[in-house]
Amino acid sequence: MAKKKGNDEQNSKASSNKIGIKEGMGYMLGDAGNLFVLTYVSSFLKVFYTDVLKIAPGKVANLFLITRLWDAINDPMWGTIVAKRRPGKDGKYRSYIKFIAIPLAVSQLICFIDISKFTDRDWVILAFAYITYIAFGMLYTGINVPFGSLASVITDDPDGRTLLSTFRTIGGGIGGAAPLLIAPFIIYTKVKNADGTTHNEANANGMLAFAAVMAICAVVFYFACFKATKERVPSEANPHIDMGKTYLGMLKSRPFVVLALTGILISGQLQFASLNQYLYKNYFCNTGLSAIGTIAQYLPMALMIPFVPKLVKRFGKKELSGFGAFFSALAAIACFVLKPRPDQAWLFMVLLFVIGFGYSFVSITNWAVVADVIDYQEYKTGIKTESAVYAVYTFCRKLGQTLADFGGLKLLAAVGYDVNIMANAGFVDGVSQGILMVCTLIPAITYTLIFLLYQFAYPLTKEKLVPVYETVRKNNEKKIDA
Numbered sequence: 001m002a003k004k005k006g007n008d009e010q011n012s013k014a015s016s017n018k019i020g021i022k023e024g025m026g027y028m029l030g031d032a033g034n035l036f037v038l039t040y041v042s043s044f045l046k047v048f049y050t051d052v053l054k055i056a057p058g059k060v061a062n063l064f065l066i067t068r069l070w071d072a073i074n075d076p077m078w079g080t081i082v083a084k085r086r087p088g089k090d091g092k093y094r095s096y097i098k099f100i101a102i103p104l105a106v107s108q109l110i111c112f113i114d115i116s117k118f119t120d121r122d123w124v125i126l127a128f129a130y131i132t133y134i135a136f137g138m139l140y141t142g143i144n145v146p147f148g149s150l151a152s153v154i155t156d157d158p159d160g161r162t163l164l165s166t167f168r169t170i171g172g173g174i175g176g177a178a179p180l181l182i183a184p185f186i187i188y189t190k191v192k193n194a195d196g197t198t199h200n201e202a203n204a205n206g207m208l209a210f211a212a213v214m215a216i217c218a219v220v221f222y223f224a225c226f227k228a229t230k231e232r233v234p235s236e237a238n239p240h241i242d243m244g245k246t247y248l249g250m251l252k253s254r255p256f257v258v259l260a261l262t263g264i265l266i267s268g269q270l271q272f273a274s275l276n277q278y279l280y281k282n283y284f285c286n287t288g289l290s291a292i293g294t295i296a297q298y299l300p301m302a303l304m305i306p307f308v309p310k311l312v313k314r315f316g317k318k319e320l321s322g323f324g325a326f327f328s329a330l331a332a333i334a335c336f337v338l339k340p341r342p343d344q345a346w347l348f349m350v351l352l353f354v355i356g357f358g359y360s361f362v363s364i365t366n367w368a369v370v371a372d373v374i375d376y377q378e379y380k381t382g383i384k385t386e387s388a389v390y391a392v393y394t395f396c397r398k399l400g401q402t403l404a405d406f407g408g409l410k411l412l413a414a415v416g417y418d419v420n421i422m423a424n425a426g427f428v429d430g431v432s433q434g435i436l437m438v439c440t441l442i443p444a445i446t447y448t449l450i451f452l453l454y455q456f457a458y459p460l461t462k463e464k465l466v467p468v469y470e471t472v473r474k475n476n477e478k479k480i481d482a
Contacts, residue, residue, distance in 0.1 A: 019160045026228025027154065027164050028171035030097060030147050033221035035175025036214045037108040041136060043274040044183060044207065045111060046405065050419045051202040053116050053125050057417055061409035067134050068402035071395055074138055078145045079391025091231035093153065096146035101222035104139040105215035111136055112211040114204040145391045151367060152374050152386040153233040158469050162309050165368035170305060173298050179214060180294035184287045186210045199426035200287040249381055250392055258458040259373045260396040262450055266362065268400030269446040275408045279439045284345045285426040296349045300357035301364065308364045316462030317365040317372065318454060324361025325451035331355045332447045336440040342427060362450065372460055378475065379468045411438045
């Protein structure tokens with residue numbers, strides 16, 4: 001009886017920070033807010049720059065590269081600010097959501113103002129693009145770092161972490177799918193060609209109007225997230241953190257290094273997929289395919305959400321991620337080899353669905369993997385620095401986006417995409433085939449690398465995480481007792 005009583009007490013302590021569906025849904029709303037603005041900017045701002053402002057793809061590529069150089073300072077800076085902030089009445093992280101939500105939404109809206117209506121000077125248009133995009137990036141980091149760190153203090157329960165990661169994926173799916181599904185029907189205008197065929201042109205007013213809708217949705221969802229979440233795991237009352245030592249420790253941590261590399265690749269591929277807008281417009285000549293492509297990407301994820309938490313509990317996050325990435329790699333390679341013809345959009349969509357099925361395992365568990373790496377850092381160093389880890393991981397994801405945008409736009413220019421011709425045209429022989437090659441080769445390479453990293457380099461198996469969870473839970477209990 002004494003032994004049973006002791007086990008009951010231990011289980012009671014272990015489950016003191018357990019959470020339910022309500023908390024998961026609250027966290028879900030925050031990532032929906034994130035993705036309303038981020039996905040619209042990531043997927044359509046380059047189209048706005050090239051087809052509305054008529055900035056050459058090479059210059060847009062340089063813009064994305066140069067603005068990301070600032071992120072090398074901006075992201076660790078936000079990580080340090082957040083890490084050294086004392087907890088307040090709203091906790092350590094939640095207040096950032098409340099105060100930055102509206103400025104972020106406004107900055108996203110300003111990015112889509114057609115400055116060319118007020119000036120024809122190229123340098124003014126380009127300067128406006130730089131300033132507004134940098135402002136958006138800074139504010140997005142200011143809300144995303146504390147939002148991501150929030151998951152580590154909502155609960156320290158492994159099942160709860162998986163629940164949060166699952167619901168964050170649902171939120172990301174809602175926020176990510178909305179602009180991809182709806183925007184093409186608002187931001188493009190169908191124009192008839194001289195031969196009776198049609199093509200689609202970007203509409204400046206439609207792009208600004210949809211930016212306003214995404215801004216409003218983001219603010220509503222951010223404030224709902226703020227109201228619905230709670231910080232249960234105690235943070236340091238007076239944090240004194242050697243950030244130099246903290247960041248150096250990450251570089252020496254194999255789990256973090258692999259996490260950073262997969263973050264670059266995962267985020268890079270998601271961003272690179274935005275080039276499919278050019279593929280739909282100038283190869284398949286049907287921008288409505290954007291909605292079908294979005295369904296093909298997100299439907300398998302939605303189907304797998306009920307099963308992944310149970311599969312994680314049985315097999316582990318690393319194991320499932322490696323399995324899923326393998327399927328994505330095979331389908332992406334098949335897409336490059338088969339090269340669907342302009343009249344075979346259905347084949348492209350089928351392969352996108354298979355890629356989405358494999359990627360669903362990576363996506364649904366990704367944020368739980370980040371929390372595991374944060375716990376591992378505490379396990380190895382004794383220092384809890386979730387915001388610092390998350391800030392560097394955020395930078396790695398932005399680096400992936402930058403490489404995708406810079407490389408993708410440079411490749412687009414290399415295959416002959418001329419804004420003065422392609423923005424007002426459909427299929428152009430030679431150029432359109434080049435767009436297809438770019439949009440199929442890079443995913444084949446990227447998904448293969450993701451598979452290799454998860455399968456052979458990431459060390460935190462299900463068994464190796466057991467002592468990590470136990471140590472972190474004991475540390476949290478000591479903070480409560482103190």
